[in-house]
Amino acid sequence: MRRKKRTPKEGFDFSCLKGISLRNINSIILFPFFAALLNRVPYLSLPEMPIAYFLGCVIFWYIFVETTVRNNRFFDLHAAYRIALYAVVSVGIIVNSVVVYFISTDLLVFITPLFFTVAIITILIGFDEGAGVGLFLAFIASATYSFSLDAFVMLSIISFVSALATRKLTARISIARAGFFVGAVFVALVFARSFTESTFNWIQLSAAFINPVLSSIAVIGLLPYIEYVTRIYSNVGLLELGNLSHPLLKNLSVNAPGTYYHSVTMANLSEAASEAVGANAILARVGAYFHDIGKIKRPQYFTENQSGDNPHDRLSPSMSNTVINEHVQHGVELARKHRLPLLIEDIVRQHHGTRNKLFFYRKAMNEGSKKSEDFGYFGPKPQFRESGIVMLADSVEAAFKSLKNPTPGNIREIVAEVVEGIYNERQLDNSGLNLGDLEGIVDAFTRVLASSSRPRIEYPLEEPPTGVSDADNPPEQNDETGKREENT
Secondary structure, eight states: OOOOOOOOOOOOOGGGGTTOOHHHHIIIIIHHHHHHHHHTTTTTSOOSSHHHHHHHHHHHIIIIIIHHHHTOHHHHHOHHHHHHHHHHHHHHHHHHHHHHHHHOGGGHHHHOOHHHHHHHHHHHTOHHHHHHHHHHHHHHHHHHTTTOHHHHHHHHHHHHHHHHHTTTOOSHHHHHHHHHHHHHHHHHHHHHHHHHHTOOOHHHHHHHHHHHHHHHHHHHHHHHHHHHHHOOOOHHHHHHHTTSOSHHHHHHHHHOHHHHHHHHHHHHHHHHHHHHHTSOHHHHHHHHHHTTGGGGSSGGGSGGGOSSOOGGGGSOHHHHHHHHHHHHHHHHHHHHHTTOOHHHHHHHHHTTTTOBOHHHHHHHHTTTOOOGGGGBOOOOOOOSHHHHHHHHHHHHHHHHHTOSSOOHHHHHHHHHHHHHHHHHTTTTTTTOOOHHHHHHHHHHHHHHHHHHTOOOOOOOOOOOOSSOOGGGSOHHHHHHHHHHHHHO
16 A cells, blocks of 8 residues: 655744744733732732733733833833833832722722822823823722722723823922812712712712822922933923023033024924924923033034134044034933933934035045045934924024025025925934924924014114203213213
């Protein structure tokens, strides 16, 4: 008998595992599993239905937190964002479980300080991340209360209201107001719930109000320390940096006054453009203030600080290129030394992208060099919208200064030309800015520059009054007047 040939079995297709990495395992499975265990530390036991508990934690984390995190490009730029998220959530879980364990599980819904964690995440990172973390914490807390649906719904509402109340804050006192507002909403929910259950508990009402108020005080106190350690700044922290009293900006105004005023004008342009396209106007404005701090080291090598003498006339094009490149690296070093926000450091590094210095390149060509890449900035290109806006504002402001007849039509023409040139160089490919955004940015730049270049009326010189003689004044006054005239 002839044996049938065995066809070799196909091996296991590992293509389905390509998307699995240590980072994905950590962010999707390990951390929510760790958070679930952390919540049970005070109890030293697992809750009812432990499989449902751990599985629910993984599902809630992935759906409500991980998906929003992956849409936030700042998490791809800096590991500090994910580390800060993990740290704040972990501390929040410990605080929640310890407070409930040592006070009363029966009051879990009313004393769980969700506002503390949700407010910090929302203020530092964003509304979507804060709301998602709130839902995750609401599930963990309700699991402690025998998977109570009532507790989950109540805590979810409070978490969402907390995220709404603390989004886009611009003053620390607003955090306290948000705490009082959430406390009032919490009391209203408890009061409405008491009517349905025909019970009224003053302890529950008091705890519902005091909980977010005390949490807001804790957030106000801890937020500056979190910002300093993580270098992830809220809008409140950015505004404090942008009040022009920072030592770096004072140093810039004294040693490089031309660069300082260039930065102030850029800040106005960047803020207006960011508001037009829905970007963070505060981040763009403060980033514009600090983008050229590296020029403090050698201010005389930049035209806005020169008064006649140009040191580049005595340097070779390659040496001039090195000196100009140095201001970016020195700016990054100063940003790290003074612990400026990570995103401000990014703006300092990215505001020139990988563009070429055409003036020195053309000068080098006349001397026989033809390598344009030797005269480019090291980059990288702008990685987020505010960084791209600062790059555009930098070039537009410089081009505007060379405009001899700044009529609105001429201003719009040169603004559009500069923006189109940077777009065609593909410097904005990674910034997240689209063509619609660029149109809004051109309109905003034109509006700001046109309003700043309007001529003022010429005031007539004041003539001295006639008909007054020296005889009308006493002799003593005439003598004093004569002395003052001599002194002047």
